[in-house]
Amino acid sequence: MIDLRPQGAPVLDRMNKEVDRRGFLRLAGAVSAAAAFTGSLAACGGPSSTAGTKSGDGAAPNPNGTIEAGISYALSTGFDPMTSSGATPVAANMHVFEGLVDLDPVTREAYAALATAMPQKVNDTTYRASLRQGATFHDGSPVTADDVVFSFTRILDPKNASLMVQFLPFLDSVSAVDAATVEFRLKYAFPLFPSRISVVKIVPRKVVEADPKAFDAKPVGSGPYQLIEATRQDKIVFKRWDAYNGPRPAKAAAMNWRLVNDNTARVNSLVSGRVQAIEDVPYVDVAGLKGKTTTDSVASFGNLFLMFNCSQKPFDDKRVRQALHYALDVEKIVTTAMYGQGIASTSYLQPSHPDYHRAATVYTHDQAKAKALLAEAGASGLAVTLLTTNTGWVADIAPIIKESWDAIGVTTTLDIGDSSGQYKKVDAGSFQVMAAPGDPSVFGNDTDLLLRWFYGAGVWPTKRFRWAGSAEDTQVRGLLDQAAQSADKDARAKLWNQTIDLIADQAALYPIVHRKLPTAWDAKKLTGFKPLPTTGLSFLGVATA
Incomplete structure (x- = not known):
């Protein structure tokens, strides 16, 4: 871990606040903040007020600037988007990979990313999507329909134990119509299909098959930033992918994410100007930072x-x-x-x-x-x-x-x-x-996805809270499947409400x-930055001033 703590008053001020306000917690033995984010990644509604987010103090964006960020969580998993669940690699992947469809990190609205438009419905159980012309991976190879088919089919393959497969129970098959068009066949009508496929990031088949472990450690995507270096307890380094031709181009030349899980060090790295934004502001520091930086809690x-x-x-x-x-x-x-x-x-x-x-x-x-x-x-x-x-x-x-x-x-x-x-x-x-x-x-904000993460036919009810096979577990999954197949919005909501009542009772x-x-940033040094309603930071559309 990098120690970014400056000496002197900021640290002492924070220590005094903690002693005065949280004596009970400290005496009770609350341990220091560390650490890795778990497979429980455990998502979101819309953001709260973003008052004060006018950034850059009117200055023009600097296309040659470097974004410096303070990240709370260490690298607890690799970067392969098929299996990655750690907070930090998932946030990094937002900048490195694209799906056919992606979700705006702030509004959570779906938009066409690698696809030229949102998937087109052929009939209730068939959709097609066309690829963006000229899209390339970070090794310079073109993104093809074969890469898209590979990205989906490897998730569907049980031997790969993908975390994403639980979000795709409706998907039967994916095939290439031609070099730039993909067709999806569904097991049943699923009205949320166009936005749900955002959980699948498109990867280069040749790179992944050549060395899956190397890909997991140093991923190759088609997003606006290329990952250059990642050190578990130190930093992640990115640079702009100049060949990117999609809807969210990089507005900075590079990014350095400092992995600083020590709360005091992370706060003081922002106050001292060593970084321009930090995530996971300690609750004790939220009020104090508002006079020194722009801070918002979403x-x-x-x-x-x-x-x-x-x-x-x-x-x-x-x-x-x-x-x-x-x-x-x-x-x-x-x-x-x-x-x-x-x-x-x-x-x-x-x-x-x-x-x-x-x-x-x-x-x-x-x-x-x-x-x-x-x-x-x-x-x-x-x-x-x-x-x-x-x-x-x-x-x-x-x-x-x-x-x-x-x-x-x-x-x-x-x-x-x-x-x-x-x-x-x-x-x-x-x-x-x-x-x-x-x-x-x-991974997504729709209710079906949020419920399936913990209560679908995945690792949580089987290996963790060990509820799988009970009558109530069967009932929950039945309700989820009924809701997923309902074309009527009100009927779907009613089934979700029944599910929520059941899991609350159980x-x-x-x-x-x-x-x-809580997120804090220097609005004079960043333009276009907004806090997220999820864990992590996003610098899509963000530049230095």
């Missing part, structure tokens, strides 16, 4: 969830899961640990999401109800080890969860550690309860709080 799907090992007693009983939710003092979590930068979850979706539905079961702070549910389940005197990741804001919340559970007679032990190590325990089944961040909205994996995502 409502997001991103959440902290509780996940139970449903194959282990007594957590196979929903009453125990519900009890531990009712015991939580979420108001204290939001006000004390998050400095107001969050909202208690009243649904699987955050209130800013266009499909928000208040769940039939809403977990308020009700200690009496929590105790009664434990007694009914025969789980009085329960002892729990709570697994959490050491991501800064999560580690700050963990002591409050422990305090809430201890207060109803549940003896709680905290196990806080690096996310990769914690998920090894989860995947091995050696855990009881986990509290972790989740944000699948980096609470096998369910959010405690939806967070706001």
Whole structure:
């Protein structure tokens, strides 16, 4: 990790604020912020006010400038877009790769990227898309229909264990009509098809097949920026791909992303001018930075969830899961640990999401109800080890969860550690309860996608909360499939609402709080920059002044 901390007052000021405001959390043993983002990437509604985003102070963009950014998360996975789920590589891939269709990183609206237009519907189960003429990969080779077919079929191949396949249950086959046209055959009508294929990034077949591991470490795409170098705990270096001819050209000559997971170092790198923007502003610093930089907090799907090992007693009983939710003092979590930068979850979706539905079961702070549910389940005197990741804001919340559970007679032990190590325990089944961040909205914002990430036929219900095969799991997937095939928007929404009610009642994996995502930047040095409603930073359309 690069230590970007300047000496002197900024660090001392921040230390004083933390001692005064967060004495409880520090004495409770909240650990330092580290770290890797997990396979739980855990997404979003529209951004909040972007007041103050007029950038560059009227100066003209500098086409020869270099963007310097402070990134919170280390490289926890590779870059291959078929399997990459780490926060930092996914954000990097936004600049390196294109899909036929991509989502605007700020508005989350779909637009034609490598395709000349949005896919054209031939009939209910057939679509066609034409490739942008002259598009090239970063090795200089042309993007062809064969590359598109390869990019989709390798995801559909079960042996590749792609994370994206769970988002494409409707897709039957992909074929090349000619060198620049691709045809998609669907298993059933899927109204969300044109925007959903944004989850598939187009890769060069020859490069991937020649050396998949090398491609994962140093990807080759067709996007506006070429990745030059990536060092796990240090930096990612990009340069403009001058042959790019698509809709989102690079407006800077280069980018250096500094991987600075230390909160103090990241904040001071912005204040000192060493970087021009940082993600994941520590909640304690949001107010203080507003006088020195432009800062905005955007409502997001991103959440902290509780996940139970449903194959282990007594957590196979929903009453125990519900009890531990009712015991939580979420108001204290939001006000004390998050400095107001969050909202208690009243649904699987955050209130800013266009499909928000208040769940039939809403977990308020009700200690009496929590105790009664434990007694009914025969789980009085329960002892729990709570697994959490050491991501800064999560580690700050963990002591409050422990305090809430201890207060109803549940003896709680905290196990806080690096996310990769914690998920090894989860995947091995050696855990009881986990509290972790989740944000699948980096892949898309439609409700079907957000629900399928955790509740579809993927790794989460099978290897993690171990719910697969239960009657309720079968019911959830049935509702999702019915909604996916419905051409009627209102009928689809009704089915999604039923799904949300069911997973809220079951609470096998369910959010405690939806967070706001604070971002800070120097508006005098960047033009066109806007904060995202997802984890990460985007510099598409951004230049230095």
